[in-house]
Amino acid sequence: MFIGFLGYTDEEIKELWENATFVVDTNILINFYKYSSKESTKSLLDILKKLKQDNRLWIPHQVALEYFFNYEDNMHRQHEGFELLGKELKKLKESASKVLRSVKSKHPYIMTEKFQFFIENIEKSNGQLQEELDKEIESLPDSKKIQNDLLTLLDGIIGEPYSQKDIDKIEKDGKERYQHNIPPGFKDKTDDKQGYRTYGDFRYQQLYGDLIVWNQMIDKAKTEGNPKPIIYITEDRKEDWWEKDRGEIKRPHPQLIQEFLNKTQQKFYMYRTDGFVINAIKYLGSDVTKEQAQEVTIEIENIRKVEEFKEYDIRNQKARTINKVADYLSKEELNVFYQMVNQSNDLELDSSTANYKYSQAISWAFRNALPRLEKKFQDLIILLTSLNKEEGHLAQHFYGSLTEDSDERVLKLLEGIPNIRGSIDYYKGSLDGHI
Structure with missing residues (x-):
């Protein structure tokens, strides 16, 4: 009756890892394009491939659909970062040239030609800069290969889509759930997700995307001929998936664990990427070294910091510039x-x-x-x-x-x-x- 608060024993966690079906969120798939290390992408992908081989990996249709809506915008994120770095640094030459021209215009008695060496030094540095950028870009994971690897991974393990009637019912239920902050997805009502997406024979409001995924996982656990618990891997950090203590993630939201058990008679648990990799080594005997797991952890922490800073920065920039927009x-x-x-x-x-x-x-x-x-x-x-x-x-x-x-x-x-x-x-x- 209170499993959401009590949690699972060590033995129950072990049993869960031995029997569960694993589900990955869209953000886990998209993040493959954001890793800067080929080793990190290989380590995580190898674990997922092994789960698929063992018939233990499953992708809700909504997760796959959101992936296909978003992956192209993320395929070249790492390249764009290095290109932006190069472009901004190379602007130093033009800025220095402007300074010399400005001084020459306002103070024609100054022999600015004597300071041309500064421009020439920047040109030499730009050559070295480009060489270093080329090396870094060359060492990045191949986004086209990642795309093909993920297509191969997803092939044959994606669930069926809901009918429009099913989606309409979920959205109707969602209005009631979100009004009372029942997870998952209620935090999305504070985001800009009021728009609709249409694909195939159905339309859905983005606001209820998480709730659609949740229902598809519940249906998966209920309708399987051989019912299985589910372990969900996600990079979502909001309070409609996790219980937090002073801003830090404490455990999966107790309501989710309880609702899943009530509706399916099966256990449910969640991990973020680094926790999943560490436990995969422990419980699945995954062929990933502790050093490789540590590298994945460092990579995912960097990605999280970038995403959090980007969201924070855009919110603050918008608030600061609203007078100019007006x-x-x-x-x-x-x-x-x-x-x-x-x-x-x-x-x-x-x-x-x-x-x-x-x-x-x-x-x-x-x-x-x-x-x-x-x-x-x-x-x-x-x-x-x-x-x-x-x-x-x-x-x-x-x-x-x-x-x-x-x-x-x-x-x-x-x-x-x-x-x-x-x-x-x-x-x-x-x-x-x-x-």
Whole structure:
């Protein structure tokens, strides 16, 4: 009756690992593209391959579907990181050149030619930089190979999709569950997941994606001719999957363990990547050394830090730049935005709902400001190109490299517009001085 709070004995955990069907979340699959070590990808993939060979690995249809919706955006994340590093460092040469030109323009008596050695040294360093970048990129796991390995892994072990009728019922139940913070998935109501996705013969609201996965795991345990407990591996860290103590994960959410047992008469447990690998060595005799397990742990910790920082950084950037975004909204749009913000300040709302409504208001403002921001940026590029073709080309390249994500796009455009204006002012000043 209270297994969610009491947990399992060591013997029950051992028995669970001996008999359970293993299920991996979408984020586990996507993370394969984020590892920087070929050894780490091989270690984790080998464990999953062995589980598949033993007929102990299963993928809910919803997990696979979300993977196919998201994997292409993540295939080249590691390459993009090194390319960004190279691009930003190489900007030092152009910045130094601008400084020399600016000083020459404002103080023509200074012989800036004597400082050209600084530019030449940067050029030499750029050559060494490119060599090092090429080595690092060469050592990265091959994203195309990872894609093929995952396709092979998933082949034949993906569950059947739900009908639209089943999904409609889950979403209806989800509204009631989320209202009372019943896991899993209720934390997603504070995220920007109100949109729908359509594929094949059904449509689902992204808000209920986790709940669909949960129901598919329950059905798997209930309908199997030979019922099995389930061990779920996920990188999700929210409180609708885990119980936390002072922000740290303590154990799987007790409600999940109890509900699974009530509905299936089977045990349920969860691990994140590093815990899964360590226990796979202990209970499955996986051919992974402690050193390899440690490497996976370091890799996954780095990925977590990057993801957490990215989420935190974007939230803060959006809050800081909302006044600038407002400059690109019409008077009517501003009124709507302020109404949305006022609704989020309703004292009767709980903090979670209030934060969600405020986040929705900011995202709405970002989406509506984006077309005007892009037009402004393009107009400035045209003007800059008329003053300096090389600078205009660089600005156009910056624009072409922007992500499709509307929020990140807005932030980058807001960051880039002052830089272009600065370049325009500089070249206009140079032209006036020349005249």
